[in-house]
Amino acid sequence: MMRTIEVLVVIIIITGAFIGASFFAVLPGPRQVSPMNLRRLSYTTLQLLDSNYDLSIAAFDTDNATIWQELQVALSASLPPNVIYNLTVYNIGTSSSGIELYDPKFTIANAENLGASSDAASYLAASSNVTFNVIPEKIGEQSGGSTLYILNCSDANGWWITGYTAQSLAQDMYKLLSPYFKDTIMVQNTAELGQILAGTPLNGELLQNAVVINTYGEAVPIPNAYCTTPYSDNSYARYSYELGQIVSQYNWTWASIVGYPFYYVSNTAVFETEQNDWGIYGMRRTSTGGLNAFLQGLDNHSYNYDSDWITSDVGVVTLTNDAKYYSNYYGIYPSEFQTSTRALSNSILSSYHLSVGLNVFNPVGNYLPGSLYSHVASGSTSTTGVFLALGLTRTPDIRLTGLSLLTYYKPRLYRSEYTTYGTSRLVILQLGFLGAE
Amino acid sequence: MVSSTVDHMVAVTVFLAATLLFIGLFNQTIQTAVIYQRHRAISTKASDLLDNMLLTPGIPIDWGQNDDLPTGFGLQDPEFTQYKISSFSLMRLNSASGTAVYYPKTGMTYSNITIGTKNFLLVSETSALNYTTALDLLGIRNQYGFQLSFNPIITVSIIEEQAEDPLRLRIEAYGTGFPLAHARVTYCLISVSLGGSHPDYIVDYGTAVTAEDGSVTLEFADIQSSTSTYSIIAYVHAGGLLGVGYHERVSMEEQYVIPLIDDISEGRVLIAHSFDIEYDDPPNAEVKYNATLVYLTEDFNLREMPLENAYGHVNSGEGFPYEVINIPTDTPGILIITYKKSTVEGGLVMMPWGISSLAFPVVFGGDPSIREWVATDIRQIMVGGVTYQAKIALWDLEGYQVVD
Numbered sequence: 001m002m003r004t005i006e007v008l009v010v011i012i013i014i015t016g017a018f019i020g021a022s023f024f025a026v027l028p029g030p031r032q033v034s035p036m037n038l039r040r041l042s043y044t045t046l047q048l049l050d051s052n053y054d055l056s057i058a059a060f061d062t063d064n065a066t067i068w069q070e071l072q073v074a075l076s077a078s079l080p081p082n083v084i085y086n087l088t089v090y091n092i093g094t095s096s097s098g099i100e101l102y103d104p105k106f107t108i109a110n111a112e113n114l115g116a117s118s119d120a121a122s123y124l125a126a127s128s129n130v131t132f133n134v135i136p137e138k139i140g141e142q143s144g145g146s147t148l149y150i151l152n153c154s155d156a157n158g159w160w161i162t163g164y165t166a167q168s169l170a171q172d173m174y175k176l177l178s179p180y181f182k183d184t185i186m187v188q189n190t191a192e193l194g195q196i197l198a199g200t201p202l203n204g205e206l207l208q209n210a211v212v213i214n215t216y217g218e219a220v221p222i223p224n225a226y227c228t229t230p231y232s233d234n235s236y237a238r239y240s241y242e243l244g245q246i247v248s249q250y251n252w253t254w255a256s257i258v259g260y261p262f263y264y265v266s267n268t269a270v271f272e273t274e275q276n277d278w279g280i281y282g283m284r285r286t287s288t289g290g291l292n293a294f295l296q297g298l299d300n301h302s303y304n305y306d307s308d309w310i311t312s313d314v315g316v317v318t319l320t321n322d323a324k325y326y327s328n329y330y331g332i333y334p335s336e337f338q339t340s341t342r343a344l345s346n347s348i349l350s351s352y353h354l355s356v357g358l359n360v361f362n363p364v365g366n367y368l369p370g371s372l373y374s375h376v377a378s379g380s381t382s383t384t385g386v387f388l389a390l391g392l393t394r395t396p397d398i399r400l401t402g403l404s405l406l407t408y409y410k411p412r413l414y415r416s417e418y419t420t421y422g423t424s425r426l427v428i429l430q431l432g433f434l435g436a437e
Numbered sequence: 438m439v440s441s442t443v444d445h446m447v448a449v450t451v452f453l454a455a456t457l458l459f460i461g462l463f464n465q466t467i468q469t470a471v472i473y474q475r476h477r478a479i480s481t482k483a484s485d486l487l488d489n490m491l492l493t494p495g496i497p498i499d500w501g502q503n504d505d506l507p508t509g510f511g512l513q514d515p516e517f518t519q520y521k522i523s524s525f526s527l528m529r530l531n532s533a534s535g536t537a538v539y540y541p542k543t544g545m546t547y548s549n550i551t552i553g554t555k556n557f558l559l560v561s562e563t564s565a566l567n568y569t570t571a572l573d574l575l576g577i578r579n580q581y582g583f584q585l586s587f588n589p590i591i592t593v594s595i596i597e598e599q600a601e602d603p604l605r606l607r608i609e610a611y612g613t614g615f616p617l618a619h620a621r622v623t624y625c626l627i628s629v630s631l632g633g634s635h636p637d638y639i640v641d642y643g644t645a646v647t648a649e650d651g652s653v654t655l656e657f658a659d660i661q662s663s664t665s666t667y668s669i670i671a672y673v674h675a676g677g678l679l680g681v682g683y684h685e686r687v688s689m690e691e692q693y694v695i696p697l698i699d700d701i702s703e704g705r706v707l708i709a710h711s712f713d714i715e716y717d718d719p720p721n722a723e724v725k726y727n728a729t730l731v732y733l734t735e736d737f738n739l740r741e742m743p744l745e746n747a748y749g750h751v752n753s754g755e756g757f758p759y760e761v762i763n764i765p766t767d768t769p770g771i772l773i774i775t776y777k778k779s780t781v782e783g784g785l786v787m788m789p790w791g792i793s794s795l796a797f798p799v800v801f802g803g804d805p806s807i808r809e810w811v812a813t814d815i816r817q818i819m820v821g822g823v824t825y826q827a828k829i830a831l832w833d834l835e836g837y838q839v840v841d
Contacts, residue, residue, distance in 0.1 A: 003448035011455045018462055025466060027473055037484040037814050044520050044817040048590075048824055049677040070619060074676025077612020078590050078817060078824065
């Protein structure tokens with residue numbers, strides 16, 4: 001009998017434990033288990049209302065009953081029938097001690113209380129009377145020389161830019177980089193290229209310290225004047241040597257956007273019946289001697305034809321942290337992962353008095369997939385020529401060239417302040433469900 | 438001794454019975470809690486997946502405007518940021534709402550969105566992206582199933598109140614939760630002329646404002662006969678919202694032309710005779726057509742784009758091939774095709790080029806109705822300037838209490 005009583009006592013204890021556990025293990029209601037993401041709904045609704053700037057106009061015109069009536073109708077019409085809302089506009093101010101203050105200016109709502117399960121999103125509405133500007137610093141403005149030359153020669157063809165034309169790349173480059181330079185010159189034909197190579201500005205711009213972007217990929221346009229001896233020696237490798245010397249003379253930054261630099265020369269008039277071995281007419285193959293000759297010219301060696309292949313296929317490469325940081329700063333977002341089949345050997349650093357001014361891509365062993373090389377001649381302390389070589393496979397992402405140059409020069413961006421008094425208003429839309437506690 | 442043994446046996450039996458009962462009760466509570474947790478995880482996944490689809494354009498970013506299979510699934514308009522969705526990517530989604538249409542003359546099946554009786558969006562199966570491929574691209578095949586639906590926030594209904602002298606039309610604009618009061622209405626009436634060698638049309642524009650109940654009545658004195666053919670497209674806009682409505686009346690219902698999108702990248706559209714699709718052994722019946730592409734300007738006027746081979750005629754049955762027109766633009770627009778059999782029998786069909794131009798709804802994915810638990814989430818989005826609501830329904834295909 002005693003044991004039965006003991007068991008009954010145990011059962012009473014377990015029952016108590018079960019009731020106690022059930023009391024505390026309160027399961028949430030279906031709405032909490034599978035909630036609609038009210039914050040995202042709220043945010044997207046605010047974006048929708050401001051798609052034609054109606055919300056921004058209303059936020060700065062809180063006394064206009066007509067505008068607010070229309071906005072409230074739109075808000076009610078856009079939300080599901082079981083969703084209730086409270087939209088409040090705050091004026092952004094600053095206290096005497098410099099603390100930002102948010103002062104409620106206007107509210108529309110269709111319920112007094114939105115319940116504990118409500119959620120909200122905020123939206124910064126800008127005044128139509130204020131223009132928010134980003135003013136970039138001009139590269140080389142302080143040191144002298146702020147010229148950007150973009151090769152856009154109508155009488156030359158490109159290679160390894162498949163899917164683009166050099167002209168379309170030049171246009172993209174112009175849009176991307178021209179705000180950062182005092183003068184941006186589109187070099188429209190090889191005659192104009194010949195003029196600047198001869199030291200004559202095209203439009204009164206400063207030649208010294210200029211940046212030259214070759215949008216022709218592995219090919220480089222060649223002016224008629226350079227299509228003769230001695231520049232035609234060794235399949236025009238000597239022309240690349242001359243380019244190297246001019247880059248050094250004017251302290252230019254020469255940008256090669258893809259592949260093996262100086263691998264071909266192009267002039268559609270002179271090489272009308274010649275092709276680059278791949279069926280592109282108006283072009284001659286210089287081969288590997290072109291790059292070696294350019295580096296010899298840059299370092300002022302005497303010309304000595306050298307056909308050594310100095311790149312390697314290193315496969316997938318990644319942007320350096322520096323490049324990624326400035327990708328965010330300048331708002332240029334090429335893919336972090338690229339394929340490099342023409343990464344330059346780091347042996348050129350000692351051979352030609354080059355130092356790495358910037359690694360755009362992380363080095364792979366002894367090879368540099370994309371870097372800016374600064375040339376400082378033996379016994380000198382000043383830079384005489386910079387060379388950007390992006391040894392990526394075709395087809396080029398022209399944004400990488402822009403990002404590389406901006407990361408190297410680091411021009412500052414002067415942004416106007418968004419929270420300046422009276423220029424912005426904070427709009428908060430809080431949403432809840434009908435009947436929610 | 439005996440009583441002690443009986444006491445012992447009774448006690449053990451009662452204890453074991455009680456223990457089994459309580460194990461069952463506790464187990465039930467724990468199971469319920471586990472299921473609740475799984476449901477919560479599905480809900481979070483639904484929200485994430487919806488944002489993934491809406492905030493990335495896919496790979497390549499312009500996959501909506503070519504016929505290649507994408508290698509990444511996303512619906513964002515590559516020219517914009519935030520929740521602005523590509524009208525063309527949506528056009529390539531294989532519709533789950535309409536029954537696919539088979540066209541014997543090409544031997545192809547076409548994904549079908551048909552609104553009303555004369556507004557078609559039929560995309561060839563080689564151009565349309567199917568649900569299974571989307572699951573693979575999202576990496577959720579055999580884990581989750583989903584249905585994605587895009588519905589215009591503003592529903593614009595057009596009702597013919599009086600057929601002639603004058604034609605009286607009532608336009609009603611409703612949001613998802615409220616009538617759109619005091620909204621501006623911009624409309625264009627397309628009147629079809631059947632008198633010439635080929636059918637033609639003229640467009641009249643007008644504006645109006647909706648009343649408190651979101652409706653407005655329009656009168657057109659030029660429409661004198663109840664047999665005349667017309668179409669009206671109305672754009673209703675207020676407070677950042679934009680909705681599109683349309684209505685048409687034709688004098689020949691049975692024989693008409695049907696546009697079939699054959700190749701999106703080339704903009705190739707086949708003009709088929711309706712008999713070829715509706716009959717197994719179609720009788721001969723020629724109709725003439727005149728195709729025009731229009732797109733909407735910022736002031737809600739329609740601007741015409743010239744088309745090659747705009748005029749033609751199609752017949753049904755064997756020996757009468759379909760006709761082909763090419764749409765030369767990547768901008769969303771409306772293909773308007775007027776057709777006629779005689780000077781008194783004809784009509785007009787419309788096809789959106791990019792779903793937003795006629796605010797077509799899109800449903801893509803599996804069927805959630807047979808699932809045990811479905812999590813849903815919504816976003817407010819813009820598709821080519823038209824306001825839509827994107828809704829995802831997501832369900833789990835793995836684990837406990839899953840119906841498949």
